[in-house]
Amino acid sequence: MNTNTAPASTPRLDRRDLMKLTGAGAAVLAAAPLFNLSNAKAQSMPADWDKTFPKSEKVDHQKVSFRNRYGITLAGDLYLPKDRAGRRLAALAVGGPFGAVKEQSSGLYAQTMAERGFVTLAFDASFTGESGGEPRNVASPDINTEDFSAAVDYLGLHPSVDRERIGVIGICGWGGMALNAVAVDKRVKAVVASTMYDMTRVMSKGYNDSVTLEQRTQALEQMSRQRWEDAANGTPAYQPPYNDLKGGEAQFLVDYHDYYRTPRGYHPRAVNSGHSWTRTTPLSFMNMPLLTYIKEISPRPVLLIHGEKAHSRYFSETAYAAAAEPKELMIIPGASHVDLYDKVDAIPFDKLTSFFNRHLAA
Template sequence: MKNDYIKELSSQVERKSVTYQNRYGFQIAGDLYSPKNRNEVKKYPALIIGAPYGGVKEQGPCVYADELAQRGFIVLTFDQSFMGESEGNPRHVSSPDIFTENFSAGVDFLGLQKFVDREKIGVIGICGSGGFALSAAQVDTRIKAIATASMYDMSEAIRGSGQLDQTALQSLKEKLSMQRWKDTENGYPEYIPSFPIEPLKEVPEGLDSTSELWFRFYGLKRGHHPRARGGFTTTSSLTQLNFRLLDYIHEISPRPILFIMGDRAHSKHYSEMAYAKALWPKELYVVEDADHIDLYDRTDRIPFDKLESFFKENL
């Protein structure tokens, strides 16, 4: 399955499979992209790109990495722990702490590469990784600049973005807590995938608008990957309910943050809320005629010129 990337690799880019450990001892599987004409004695700026929540490195991250490597960056993509080719059992467990840590583990890895300038390392978080990338930057000052695309704050999303009243929230906690009994009795956690093992030709009927959006990417040939079938173990939501990702986003300043969102994205409010809480320097960049998933893979929508200038100016 090593050739199941959703974008063909440019002839100007070299991609190498790598592994490294996070501070918990989990082995992380990644891909390291670099310009083929790389000067062996030069140190390059580097970027870490995180996949959407539940996604893998062969999807959106490979699109960003291939383009940005052509523009002079060393780029690391990776699978989160419990996902893709990275270690961690049981599979499909979500941990906001570990998912945040894995960005810093990427900094560790890049800083040891002789061709990387460890003082010029930035991160890009796509969708849910936007929240984890920002969370890592709150405490890891080695991350010098941060960009998000179609950002999701998963700690807010699991809580219904403030729309759940106390009764509904209590009911959710009760349901998830009771699921732990079932998981314990079964000896494994419940995981209900959202997308088929093989891509379908069209979106099934009867889905709500948001579910249809996800299916257009993950369930069809466009972005399908057999290791990214959507969602996490049911009880993973308990940890998200108990974790606040962006309480200290203001402490990233004076390092710069670029929030990128589509003008038609249902997720705009996450970028807008994070932008409001962040201190300067910060920028909210709106892509015209783009929905949430357009910033995963559409090279005619992803503002690569903006990303290039942002990181070259700030790294």
């Protein structure tokens, strides 16, 4: 990992300033794991099961791969109902959270929805997890939007899928990517964004749009000059580890730590579980708003799900106001942002099932 510092003449934001600017915190940047998951969960998980949730006996699971429009090979976990009996079923592409891998929240959503009768595909974003792409751990609002459409490509060619009945679920930062993808990909018939972040908004303006023009300019100056360092070194520099709690952090940072850095949700391939994004990752997000064309999802339905107590709730409320009908905003009483990653008593799977059954009907 390249950790060279900038020339003395270049202003350098400290970690708290950068976190405020990018809106990163634990959602975007990583922190070192506290202990080894394989030891912590060895007694509760099958030896060949690398997920953070128990394996279901109601579905068949396959490791798959497919390519996106940019030629990057993506890795996925395909879940199929055991009782499919040769029928072509409705299907769901599932991605997120931002900086997570398919073995975490997206896999839990995918497996649970497969238990409820859908063919589902949880996949790793380009440049992360088991998917291809170099350098590692870089994100792009365009390429990651394309990743969803590539998943739809794969599902539409699968013999167990009715290609006219495909939906999308995006979680956290991939909720924004999902909405962005469905706005242009007319093959998708319905979309759900759960505990959604608009990553371009939070990286451009910080949480609650609190970043000033001066702060934004300073960060862009720093990242622009970082490109020369990366080019000279032939490899990108990476953000320092985040979420090393020292006391006094906001509750949402404590919540991220509790998911990504404990056996509850830790996975060694996740950016947020012991790695970090490149220092220049925010550049494209700060210049390309994701939800510009959210109205063009209509007449296809949008369901936004968010926790009542989530620090990020305003992202879904803003997206809901901007979207055209048919649309719905479902607020989960008492739930935080991270509760909708893996707490099955908080995630409204019954609502997800009825929503997609209705809008992906044969």
